[in-house]
Amino acid sequence: MDTVWIKDVGKKDIGIAGGKGANLGEMINKGLPVPPGFIITAKAFRNFLKESGIEKKLFDILMIDIDDDAQLKDAEKKAKQLIFNTKIPENIKKEILDKYRTLCNEEGGEVFVAVRSSATAEDLPDASFAGQQDTFLNIKGEEQLIDAVKKCWASLYGARAIFYRVKKNFDHEKVNIAVVVQKMVNAEKAGVMFTSHPSSGENVAIIESIWGLGEAVVSGMVSPDNFVIDKETYRIIDKKISEKTKMCIKDPKTGDTIYIDVPQDKRNAESLTDDEIKELVNLGNKIERIYRFPQDVEWAIENGKIFILQSRAITTINNNNIVKEGISKEPILIGTGASPGIVSGRVVIINSIKDLNKVEKGDIMVAKMTSPDMVPAMERASGIVTDEGGMTCHAAIVSRELGTPCIVGSKKATKVLKNGDTITIDGAKGTIYKGRIDTKTETKEEVVIKNKPIITATEVKVNISIPSAAERAAKTGADGVGLLRIEHMVLTLPMHPQKYIDEGRSEEYVDELVKGIKTVADAFYPKPVWVRTIDAPTDEFRAMPGGEGEPIEANPMLGWRGIRRDLTIKEHFRLEMRAFKKLFNMGYDNVGIMLPLIQHPYEIREAKQMMIDEGIDLNKVEWGIMVETPAAAILIEDIIKEGIDYISFGTNDLIQYTLAIDRNNENVSYMYDEEHPAVLKLIKYVIDKCNEAGVKTSVCGQAGSNPKIVEKLVEYGIKSVSSNIDGVADVREAVARKERQIILESALKSIKKDG
Structure with a gap:
């Protein structure tokens, strides 16, 4: 069988449905509000490669030196073109379309769907940000669906994914991908929720929200509202309301996903009510109990109803740095602390990919927003600052994986700071200071030693x-x-x-x-x-x-x-x-x-x-x-x-x-x-x-x-x-x-x- 309904799988079916699909099935069966849909299994992808006769040619393309950027990008281009240009065998195509037609009939007419990649390793507790593939929104009609499925399959061979698998010793030939096809939620507001702090592991819920579809949060195009909530009492501990200038919506005429300006009266308004926040935290607590592990949850609200679109383990918790010597001077900029640590360094502003070679070890990289192409420079940087983005944007996720202090959503770092400036950033507080400030970060272990270590037999x-x-x-x-x-x-x-x-x-x-x-x-x-x-x-x-x-x-x-x-x-x-x-x-x-x-x-x-x-x-x-x-x-x-x-x-x-x-x-x-x-x-x-x-x-x-x-x-x-x-x-x-x-x-x- 090349397809399966989401409701018919659970968290033990990762090999069939991929991490995303298996998690969605588990949540549906636990009564959580997950939109209906089906999964094109990992077996279908493998059958596509074998039955179309491109398997050997594809894996030959991937035999490259991954540290050579030119070879890596060429391999990505050739691998994706090979998949795009290869027809899906009729038996697989028929099964996909039969499921889509059934979904449309159940919903009372042809529906828009979200087509999401679900790689079979991406949502495991130890998976890396670099393993995740693509999502295509507002897909409608059989032709668009088949095209989106092939794009998801092809995304398994992006340069970043190829590089990651080789570095992590994953065999390309053993890596599979499933595809989740899910009824689209035409969100009025959307975002993400962490059921624990994604860096420190602190037992609070963190919600980020914006107007429109959640794609704007993940892409980093919009700095979201940020809410910190006590998970036990549901008390809102902290609110940061951002100016939300753009929103992602479905074009009512064409059905395409587009960005528009946020209406003036909504730009600085809170995107969530207190009741919505409490309901989200309640759902987050339920999801965390299912998996017994802190979760990164994507959600959306349509007509006042909350839908859970995805949940995966938080892989970036590092509760090691917990005590910091305070910085008494006034910051010159404030953003959102995305990855903890205090560092000083020389500012290098990145306006385009051509500037990446300017970043040397120990520099603080400053950009409007980061992208996968910037990862090599991010690895060299001692700190990262962006104008836009929230806790789940690319810069935040990568920085936490690298253990690099990071501040996102500073709004104007690329305008206020100058190349060559020396600054100090506090990646926990989200503050940026002029000049070099010597501080000491104590580890959790050092604090234990200071308080006399526990003696054990x-x-x-x-x-x-x-x-x-x-x-x-x-x-x-x-x-x-x-x-x-x-x-x-x-x-x-x-x-x-x-x-x-x-x-x-x-x-x-x-x-x-x-x-x-x-x-x-x-x-x-x-x-x-x-x-x-x-x-x-x-x-x-x-x-x-x-x-x-x-x-x-x-x-x-x-x-x-x-x-x-x-x-x-x-x-x-x-x-x-x-x-x-x-x-x-x-x-x-x-x-x-x-x-x-x-x-x-x-x-x-x-x-x-x-x-x-x-x-x-x-x-x-x-x-x-x-x-x-x-x-x-x-x-x-x-x-x-x-x-x-x-x-x-x-x-x-x-x-x-x-x-x-x-x-x-x-x-x-x-x-x-x-x-x-x-x-x-x-x-x-x-x-x-x-x-x-x-x-x-x-x-x-x-x-x-x-x-x-x-x-x-x-x-x-x-x-x-x-x-x-x-x-x-x-x-x-x-x-x-x-x-x-x-x-x-x-x-x-x-x-x-x-x-």
């Missing part, structure tokens, strides 16, 4: 990928580093490790490893730093200069990586061990060695012998393994006999290998479950056996940053948990809470037993 450690993050990580007060990923150091080197070996520059390579590990070991000394030997998959190595000889694997995550690579290219493993030996000779007795992707004790024996051969005294060094495969968990007693000091659960891999789920495959990613009983049973079994043998246990996968899972692990008796940097404080609180609960329950049992 279970150690709370931190994961580090990049040595430059060591100082920030150490400030969390973590009890050490549970995972230092060595491959991130290697992948940033100027050439492939084998090229160092082939060119006789092995010592240079060893010194690079020593330098990176030493940076972290210094920051944490004398606390332990467990360093995982290299675990990069072949596709990541292949991208390095000199990596052309890497094998091409269908699924690199299941391929030649981790210990299996080290036991094949033994010279490279020996170089890693020489780096460790140098560190030990320098007095870094806090460094531990961790072997990844173990699936049999013989791998440990072979690696252990090479470690000894390189002069490492395993009686004086802590060393252990990652438990990432069911095989390692099941054989843990045999593995313990090899003399390891510790194990650390790599839960990301353990879950996908136990459940046979490729977590990067959007067709099955909804089944990825940290609480699956099989996974928990394996973890508990390993902890029990290690505790019996006196072997330390830890966790360094994503589950180590999830307070709910951490509480279970503490209950099982795990000795340490290792979290992402921004999760240390929350994880420590969860550990302390669980430990207190265990002590209390034990005491109550003892009292009950004693009578």
Whole structure:
């Protein structure tokens, strides 16, 4: 079946309906006011490619160097043209039109519809802004509908989407797209609602609203009204009423989507009544309860009735920066704070795409509004300011993803500021100051330390990928580093490790490893730093200069990586061990060695012998393994006999290998479950056996940053948990809470037993 009614799908049908379609179906079935419609499934798109015979040609077009802008834009043009110029097979076309005719009959005549792309990964909690595709409004008639469907399919191959997928290691051939066809809401007013603050995670609702269709909010053409509401009491905490000069409407004559001037009496009027605000918050609370995760909700009002057009997880919450030293001077401009942080820098005004090269690292980029083409410059900027836009415009979304301070809706930054000016911006308050102002931003972790850290019996450690993050990580007060990923150091080197070996520059390579590990070991000394030997998959190595000889694997995550690579290219493993030996000779007795992707004790024996051969005294060094495969968990007693000091659960891999789920495959990613009983049973079994043998246990996968899972692990008796940097404080609180609960329950049992 190539089409399905929205009401017949739910949130578990992402592989069929895409994130947007699955969410709409879930909300319809929970009684929320969602306009009716149908979905052209992801299978239909795949059938279109295969039956029309363009599949291979399309994916060949995408084999480019994504860092070459010319190649990227050429690939976008060719891929889109290929889809536009290819006829949809008659059987697929017939099914689409049959559904459209049925929808029209149910609505009493030919209707206008919104045709929305629904990529199968875009609305997952960890999806990026860059994965989202296009929407086409006010579509009417069979010919327009088919044209809009092809445009949605083609939008999967925009330059930004191609770039994003390659950077995130998504396989183009596995990425699918569904299309939602929904009765159009001819909105008198519309906007977006966040059920938590999209940057800080603060438990308030934020509503942005404008006159007309909501497209003007997303595009950033209009600065919307902004309302902050207490979600529990429905009290309106704050209102900012903007001057709304433009509105997007359906042309009553042609049906086209057009922009017109807002009538004078509405420009500065509140676009929502208090009752409408309260009703929206009530709906937002219901939606958040459905998904148990903060939501970004699109809504519209027609004839006084609220409709929910879309809901997706907020992916940009970062509650790390919470305390700021105040700025006492008066701001020269005020806008809407879209991404927190205080930075100073040189102003570079962007009037056109040609100006992007002027933005250098550390500059503050100022524009009327940003667009996808500006992302490379936005990545270089230390701060971003726009004239227009609200919390959901392009500049705001991208800035939150990048962690870059951003102010939107300043109205006149491009006119008031001058190129070369030095300014300071506060991305939380939305204020812009003249000159450089030195301020200090304290992290959540620093505040915890200042208020005396919570002491827990279970150690709370931190994961580090990049040595430059060591100082920030150490400030969390973590009890050490549970995972230092060595491959991130290697992948940033100027050439492939084998090229160092082939060119006789092995010592240079060893010194690079020593330098990176030493940076972290210094920051944490004398606390332990467990360093995982290299675990990069072949596709990541292949991208390095000199990596052309890497094998091409269908699924690199299941391929030649981790210990299996080290036991094949033994010279490279020996170089890693020489780096460790140098560190030990320098007095870094806090460094531990961790072997990844173990699936049999013989791998440990072979690696252990090479470690000894390189002069490492395993009686004086802590060393252990990652438990990432069911095989390692099941054989843990045999593995313990090899003399390891510790194990650390790599839960990301353990879950996908136990459940046979490729977590990067959007067709099955909804089944990825940290609480699956099989996974928990394996973890508990390993902890029990290690505790019996006196072997330390830890966790360094994503589950180590999830307070709910951490509480279970503490209950099982795990000795340490290792979290992402921004999760240390929350994880420590969860550990302390669980430990207190265990002590209390034990005491109550003892009292009950004693009578």
